[in-house]
Amino acid sequence: MRRTQGVFGTLLAGSLAVGFLAGAPAQAATTTTTQLSVSASDDAYTSAARKSLITGSETKLVAGTLAGDRKVSYLKFTTGKAATGATLTLALDGAPAGSTLTVTRVLTNSWAESTLTSVNAPAPGTTAVSAKLAAGQREVSFDLGAQVRAAGTYSFAVSSNSTTAVTRIHSTEHGTAGLRPALRLTVPGTAAPSTPVTTTPATGCKTGAKLVPTCGVLWGAAAGGFTDTPRDIALKQWEAATGRTAAIYHTYHKGNELFPTKAEIAMTQDAAKPRTLLLNWKVAYGTTWAAVAAGKQDARIDRWSAYVKANFSKQFFLALHHEPENDVEERAGSGMTAKDYAAMYRHVIKRLRANGVTNAVNVLAYMGNETYLAKSWWPDLYPGDDVVDWIGLDSYLNAEKGYHHGDFDNLLDRGPVAGTDKLGFYGWATTKHPGKPVMVAEWGVYHSLKRTADKGAIFDTVLSQLKARPAVKAMVYFDCPADDTGDRNIAVTSSASSLAAFKKIAADPIFNVSLK
Secondary structure, three states: OOOOEEEEEEEEEEEEEEEEEOOEEEEEEEEEEEEEEEEOOEEEEEEOOOOOOOOOOOOEEEEEEEOOEEEEEEEEEEEOOOOOEEEEEEEEOOOOOOOEEEEEEEOOOOOOOOOOOOOOOOOEEEEEEEEEOOOOOOEEEEEOOOOOOOOEEEEEEEEEOOOOOEEEEEOOOOOOHHHOOEEEEEEEEEOOOOOOOOOOOOOOOEEOHHHOEOOOOEEEEEEOOOOOOOHHHHHHHHHHHHOOOOOEEEEEEEOOOOOOOHHHHHHOOOOOOOOEEEEEEEOOOOOOHHHHHOOOOHHHHHHHHHHHHHHOOOOEEEEEOOOHHHHOOOOOOOOOOHHHHHHHHHHHHHHHHHOOOOOEEEEEEEEOOHHHHOOOOHHHHOOOHHHOOEEEEEEEEEOOOOOOOOOHHHHHOOOOOOOOOOOOHHHHHHHHOOOOOEEEEEEEEEEEOOOOOOOHHHHOOHHHHHHOOOOEEEEEEEEOOOOOOOOEEOOOOOOHHHHHHHHHHHOOHHHOOEOO
């Protein structure tokens, strides 16, 4: 189903702020509050009597007890902005008069409508808001302003005290958009001053220290994955199809390979199409993270250092063993624990610096997967702010209903992260490591090879939600017609409508960033 966040209107408030125009005197601007409506990314109900019942695709939610069967509904919302007020509105399709409907905060977001049952349903917390229902009532609202404040993901359980009847609520699958559950947010904003100011990046956006853009977002891609097409040729074909040069060219290497290759270097020397490199390196290939941290692959690191210094002087991004969660072995002594990864990362970066490799800007690229984010060892992966330049995220969305189906906010802020109770990935990165730029080092929208699903509905959510996440400074699409599982198409050209929607993203001025 399509999840969208739309602006309902702007309400003027009475206070004033000061705005500035380049080359013009300061002008007064009016502080505003903007009303945003956020749709549920997941909603479903559980049945105590039918413990394996899955209801994520149904057009109604249910709360209450009938014939001894207690039903509880669950909703999940992801917000892209901090809010000063929040109201949950539910459209009703039958409710027992005099019953009380209660909305309770659920402290974990690690559930999905496609798998939710009464057996695995998350336990509600203690923070609740209730409303008594009248006969014939068609809508009910709950003030959640005390609970929904920071940008992030929020889950709620909806229950009824009725033991003889149930309340039916229209779900996000309902055919009428106006009857779907909505979390309406009040967010602070600023009205335009008397002289209009453009909302697109200025023409002077460029990369600064550590390749962080002074404004705007770097645009990039890895194309031709899992095909026989040379990656440089695949990228040029992708650029021609999408209408924009990829400022970041993403490639992958391992072990004793020496890179960037001649072909990769050549891609950075095209004056008409300026690019930088994002080079992925599995330093510990053929051994373990612990062995690298202990210095047993120093010869490999030193050899690569000498090669880079002799062959490539431009700044580039370096990702060490992206998506490490996939390879963690929790067993002590495995050499591949989360702490072993952090130690490996620190050792490699410090040795590269000692070797005089000063043009590498390192990126720690995590996976956007709730299962790993919830692991107790996940925080142990982080090697320290002193050796991390950018925090990266590899995350994908499913164009078909089910696992990881959702909007761009869902891609960015899955969670919660272990030990934080409520922070999704973006919330964790910006709260725990403020000032670190965020790179979406791999992202994509996929569907099964067995059928073609329109990716356009998800692509249409990207720009507005990206612009609400200012810490994101780079986005790198991973494009391939069939991934390593052999079952997922991640290509933007999978249909004409998907490509058209993606080209709208690529054409946005936010990506007009010059490489210095």
